[in-house]
Amino acid sequence: MFTYVLYGLAFGLLGFSFFKDRGKTRMALKKAWKSFENILPQMLGIIVLIGILLAILSPETISSLIGAQSGWIGIVVAAAVGSITLIPGFVAFPLAAALLQHGAGVVQIAVFVSTLMMVGVVTLPVEMKYFGKRATLTRNALALVFSVIVALILGGIVK
Amino acid sequence: MKNLLKRYRFFLVMLLILAGVAVFDTALGLKATQMSWDNLLDLMAVVPPIFILLGLLDVWVPREVMIRLTGENSGFIGVALSFLLGSFAAGPLYAAFPVAGIMLKKGSKLSNIMVFIGAWSTTKIPLLLFEATAMGWTFMLGRLILNLPVILIIGFLVEKSMPKQDLAQIYQSAESF
Numbered sequence: 001m002f003t004y005v006l007y008g009l010a011f012g013l014l015g016f017s018f019f020k021d022r023g024k025t026r027m028a029l030k031k032a033w034k035s036f037e038n039i040l041p042q043m044l045g046i047i048v049l050i051g052i053l054l055a056i057l058s059p060e061t062i063s064s065l066i067g068a069q070s071g072w073i074g075i076v077v078a079a080a081v082g083s084i085t086l087i088p089g090f091v092a093f094p095l096a097a098a099l100l101q102h103g104a105g106v107v108q109i110a111v112f113v114s115t116l117m118m119v120g121v122v123t124l125p126v127e128m129k130y131f132g133k134r135a136t137l138t139r140n141a142l143a144l145v146f147s148v149i150v151a152l153i154l155g156g157i158v159k
Numbered sequence: 160m161k162n163l164l165k166r167y168r169f170f171l172v173m174l175l176i177l178a179g180v181a182v183f184d185t186a187l188g189l190k191a192t193q194m195s196w197d198n199l200l201d202l203m204a205v206v207p208p209i210f211i212l213l214g215l216l217d218v219w220v221p222r223e224v225m226i227r228l229t230g231e232n233s234g235f236i237g238v239a240l241s242f243l244l245g246s247f248a249a250g251p252l253y254a255a256f257p258v259a260g261i262m263l264k265k266g267s268k269l270s271n272i273m274v275f276i277g278a279w280s281t282t283k284i285p286l287l288l289f290e291a292t293a294m295g296w297t298f299m300l301g302r303l304i305l306n307l308p309v310i311l312i313i314g315f316l317v318e319k320s321m322p323k324q325d326l327a328q329i330y331q332s333a334e335s336f
Contacts, residue, residue: 002249002284002285003204003205003208003249003285006205006208006209006212006249007207007208009208009212010207010208010209010211010212010215011208011211013211013212013215014211014215017215017218017219024218024219025218027214027218028211028214028215028217028218028219029211029214030214031213031214031217031218032210032211032213032214032215033210033214035210035213035214035257035260035261035336036206036210036257038257038336039253039254039256039257041166041167041168041169041170042169042170042253043202043253043254044167044170044173044199045167045169045170045172045173046253047195047198047199047202048170048173048174048176048177048191048195049173050194050195050198051177051191051192051193051194051195051196051197051198052173052176052177052180052191052194052195054191054194055180055187055190055191055193055194056187056191087251093286093289093290093292093293093294094293096293096294097293097294100294106298109294110298110302113294113302114281114302114306117252117280117281118252118277118280118281120252120253123252123253126253126256127253127256129256130256130257130259130260130263130329130333130336131259131329132325132328132329132332134320134321134322134325135269135273135317135321135325135329138316138317138320138321139273139276139313139317142312142313142316142317143277143280143313146306146309146312146313149309150302150305150306150309153301153305154298154301154302154305157297157301158295158297158298158301
């Protein structure tokens with residue numbers, strides 16, 4: 001549904017742009033393609049890597065590692081697994097919900113979800129291409145630390 | 160051709176590993192292929208509008224305007240705008256990096272770009288609805304409220320931790336995007 005809004009917005013503005021200035025519109029599309037083509041190789045590689053990882057790490061496997069009783073070890077495992085890849089929320093939440101049903105703990109799942117979406121070890125090279133080494137590592141390290149803090153508080157709220 | 164091979168090296172290695180997995184364990188290989196394919200379709204569904212908007216942003220919004228709105232002295236407006244821009248996005252975080260690249264090129268403040276990245280990863284509106292359905296409203300709202308200050312703090316700390324010359328270098332390399 002939201003995707004349609006995004007499409008509507010993009011094509012609406014594109015039409016408006018074309019109406020205003022054809023040359024500029026052609027240039028915008030050229031830039032769009034260039035930016036896409038620039039990141040495509042890494043994207044494709046990451047997609048396959050995530051596919052392999054998700055196939056190996058079944059919900060049963062993960063929840064046996066990050067169960068409600070797993071404590072700090074479970075939190076560390078959840079952070080480690082979550083940090084490896086950057087997974088879109090549309091994949092992450094059904095996975096997280098399945099893990100909760102299989103007996104994973106709330107804190108561990110919150111760490112897992114937050115790190116999945118904010119911390120990406122696999123995508124570090126892509127991020128460094130834009131932000132350099134230092135800013136990239138700082139951002140990911142901070143996101144990791146705060147994911148754990150937020151999860152610990154969240155564990156107290158959600159029972 | 161050789162250049163193309165080099166650029167897609169990582170992807171090709173991943174395909175080889177996938178093939179290896181399939182030879183070793185057919186069911187696992189099929190599952191991994193299915194997951195990759197689903198991932199790809201999900202991504203391709205949201206990628207065209209993002210990159211079209213990125214192209215339009217690059218061509219139509221002059222650097223001066225972008226600097227005024229999200230640059231060094233943009234203050235609250237810059238933070239709020241970066242937040243909104245990220246929250247109205249779709250797709251995984253690595254699709255945000257090219258957009259962030261254009262923001263760098265246009266002179267947005269690094270802390271604001273980090274807020275944009277944070278919003279993209281955590282407070283995307285369609286994702287929040289999805290999260291509430293899958294995990295319950297308490298989980299979603301709790302995580303959202305806790306993460307709002309976190310996103311601002313990360314943005315602030317990343318910028319503050321950067322030495323001047325490193326910062327200058329990031330902006331310089333963004334010229335070529």
